Amino acid sequence: MSPADASFDGLADNYDRTRPRYPSDLFRFVVDRLPEKEHPTIVDAGAGTGIALEGLLPQLPAGATVHAVDVSIDMIRIGRKKFPEVVWHEGTAETYLASRPAACVDLVVAAQSYQWMDRAAYVREAARCLGSDGVCMVVQNNRNHAAGGFAAAYEDLLEELSPDYSRLYRSFDIADELGATFSQVERRAADWRQSLTVEEFVTMSSSSTQAQRAVAAVGPVFLSRVRELCARHEDGGRVEIPYVSEAFYAVRPR
Numbered sequence: 001m002s003p004a005d006a007s008f009d010g011l012a013d014n015y016d017r018t019r020p021r022y023p024s025d026l027f028r029f030v031v032d033r034l035p036e037k038e039h040p041t042i043v044d045a046g047a048g049t050g051i052a053l054e055g056l057l058p059q060l061p062a063g064a065t066v067h068a069v070d071v072s073i074d075m076i077r078i079g080r081k082k083f084p085e086v087v088w089h090e091g092t093a094e095t096y097l098a099s100r101p102a103a104c105v106d107l108v109v110a111a112q113s114y115q116w117m118d119r120a121a122y123v124r125e126a127a128r129c130l131g132s133d134g135v136c137m138v139v140q141n142n143r144n145h146a147a148g149g150f151a152a153a154y155e156d157l158l159e160e161l162s163p164d165y166s167r168l169y170r171s172f173d174i175a176d177e178l179g180a181t182f183s184q185v186e187r188r189a190a191d192w193r194q195s196l197t198v199e200e201f202v203t204m205s206s207s208s209t210q211a212q213r214a215v216a217a218v219g220p221v222f223l224s225r226v227r228e229l230c231a232r233h234e235d236g237g238r239v240e241i242p243y244v245s246e247a248f249y250a251v252r253p254r
Contacts, residue, residue: 016049018204040106045093046113097125127253144242150233162214182250
């Protein structure tokens with residue numbers, strides 16, 4: 001989450017319940033690349049309610065120390081309940097990393113949060129904090145609107161009613177941005193589908209930044225239109241959303 005989205009406190013329960021998770025293989029790959037330490041230090045930057053931690057923590061050695069930072073107190077409240085063993089911090093990822101000593105971290109993860117950051121500052125501070133064999137990982141889920149059908153129609157609705165929204169809002173080149181600071185960047189991706197009941201999808205939609213902006217602009221009309229859209233595409237009371245999960249792994253700061 002971004003500082004601007006801290007105003008959406010109160011939506012964290014819905015966010016945690018319905019947001020898509022990440023393929024576990026994307027986290028297994030990065031853990032296999034970490035330095036062989038009994039006690040690695042991990043930072044989940046922009047951790048939200050700990051959705052990425054659900055996939056990451058089971059892969060880590062038992063002695064790992066994990067820090068999670070987010071701007072939203074409400075998100076942190078849920079994250080602490082789910083993962084009391086994690087050390088939680090309130091604030092921006094960039095500021096938190098800037099406060100850490102150099103070369104003190106083995107893995108920095110930004111999951112669905114990189115887009116909201118001062119990205120140049122984040123990458124710079126992540127590189128400074130990482131040890132020589134550490135990894136900077138950026139992972140995100142994107143609705144595959146290119147698949148057409150329900151996913152494309154939902155993007156049409158957001159572009160119509162959410163001010164300044166574009167389905168291409170994450171079209172910046174993550175590999176290129178990481179490559180300006182790191183000497184090696186690898187991308188991995190996975191295609192998959194999330195099946196939700198209509199009510200679950202409406203709940204997920206209502207917890208998103210883009211939907212909140214649409215609701216602020218047009219009121220309950222937006223969620224009514226979401227329900228109408230679901231009714232046209234549901235099968236047995238459920239809708240399917242195709243996703244592309246992308247992970248970028250950057251190593252060896254220049």
